[in-house]
Amino acid sequence: MNNDLALTESTYYILLSLYSPQHGYGIMQRTQELSGGRVRLAAGTLYGALNAMCDKAWIVQLPVEDGERKKMYRLTERGLSVLRAELARLRELVKNGEMILEGQSNERETYCLEGVPGLGL
Amino acid sequence: MNERRTVWKVFPVWDFEKEEQWLNEMALEGWALVAVGFCRYTFERCRPGQYIIRVEMHGADDGYIRFMEQTGAVYIGRMIQWIYFRRSAELGPFDIFSDVDSKITHLQRIGWSLSMIGFANLLIGCVNTFSVSRAGILNLLCATLLMYALGRIHGKKESLQRERLLHD
Numbered sequence: 605m606n607n608d609l610a611l612t613e614s615t616y617y618i619l620l621s622l623y624s625p626q627h628g629y630g631i632m633q634r635t636q637e638l639s640g641g642r643v644r645l646a647a648g649t650l651y652g653a654l655n656a657m658c659d660k661a662w663i664v665q666l667p668v669e670d671g672e673r674k675k676m677y678r679l680t681e682r683g684l685s686v687l688r689a690e691l692a693r694l695r696e697l698v699k700n701g702e703m704i705l706e707g708q709s710n711e712r713e714t715y716c717l718e719g720v721p722g723l724g725l
Numbered sequence: 726m727n728e729r730r731t732v733w734k735v736f737p738v739w740d741f742e743k744e745e746q747w748l749n750e751m752a753l754e755g756w757a758l759v760a761v762g763f764c765r766y767t768f769e770r771c772r773p774g775q776y777i778i779r780v781e782m783h784g785a786d787d788g789y790i791r792f793m794e795q796t797g798a799v800y801i802g803r804m805i806q807w808i809y810f811r812r813s814a815e816l817g818p819f820d821i822f823s824d825v826d827s828k829i830t831h832l833q834r835i836g837w838s839l840s841m842i843g844f845a846n847l848l849i850g851c852v853n854t855f856s857v858s859r860a861g862i863l864n865l866l867c868a869t870l871l872m873y874a875l876g877r878i879h880g881k882k883e884s885l886q887r888e889r890l891l892h893d
Contacts, residue, residue, distance in 0.1 A: 613893050614824050629796050647796040648781060648821035651789055652830060674795055 611690045617643055618653055619679060619687045622663055627674035628654070662686055728770040730756065735764050738839065739877035741780055741807070748778040752811075761802045761809050776811040777819040782835045783808050806838055825889045832882040836875055843871035 611619070621634035631654075632645045654677060657663045662683035666676040679687070736744040748758050748766070757771035758778055779798075783789060783806065790800050790808070797816045801809040812819040822828045846868035853861025 612824060612826060614826075627795070628792055632796060644818065644820075644823055646820040646823035646827075647793050647798065648783075648831075649823045649827040651792050652827050673791070675792075 610693060611686070613643060614645055614649060614653055615657070616687075616690055618645070618650065618657070619662065619683055622677055622679040622683070625666060625676050625678040627676050629674075631677070657683070730768050732766045732768065733764055734766060738835070738874045739881070741782075745778060745780045748780070752776045752778055758801055758809060758811060761804045763804065774814055777814050778809065778811045779819060779821045780807060780809055781821050781831065782806050782838065825885055825892065829882055829885050829889065832878055832885070836878050836882065839871050839875045839878065843868050843875060846871060
């Protein structure tokens with residue numbers, strides 16, 4: 605398990621949706637709701653991701669109760685720490701993006717390409 | 726009973742997206758896919774645009790079909806390893822894959838199946854051609870066609886992997 609790798613957007617939202625136990629369709633709805641309708645998980649993608657996350661023990665399947673046909677999933681402690689590590693990574697991305705793009709001190713150096721010989725511009 | 730209609734049509738394996746597109750055009754014209762067979766498609770009258778159809782290669786897995794059905798999809802049928810689903814268009818857009826990774830995995834699954842069948846044909850073809858009969862040539866032709874299909878699927882996969890370098 606390599607926790608240094610970035611999570612995909614789907615993985616991140618699936619884990620977030622599982623902060624409280626959910627079934628498959630619930631995860632799809634929760635993700636859509638959290639992202640304001642932007643991220644729509646498709647069922648095939650979700651199914652593959654849930655199996656992979658169970659293998660990694662980031663989530664577990666809850667025991668199926670009588671009369672309940674839908675499988676429920678829950679985040680594990682390991683899954684929670686993966687999610688926290690990703691949040692820290694995302695904070696770093698946002699912080700650096702803001703510093704460079706919105707900071708006052710960073711005047712962007714622009715190059716004038718027309719004057720460079722040999723470029724034919 | 727609803728009006729029914731059967732259409733025979735051949736799609737090469739690398740054109741599964743075109744097959745899906747055609748099935749959706751039929752649905753838009755008011756013909757919903759209700760059964761599949763070998764190159765045979767059975768349709769039933771529906772409201773134009775009532776359904777969205779999706780096709781996927783997936784091994785036998787009842788758990789998967791149940792999972793799909795819980796998201797509002799209806800399992801139509803299976804042809805070898807290809808499974809067909811439809812979902813009411815009123816439930817919103819319907820896709821099986823929503824990210825590049827899972828699309829790549831799907832193409833890998835198709836590639837793997839083609840390699841297995843292709844390899845088997847190559848083996849049988851070689852044995853038959855050099856020992857028993859000349860019928861082995863048919864297997865060799867099959868193997869060649871399957872290798873070509875594998876190449877087409879591989880091409881699709883590579884273009885997705887290039888996209889994957891820049892996008893999630």
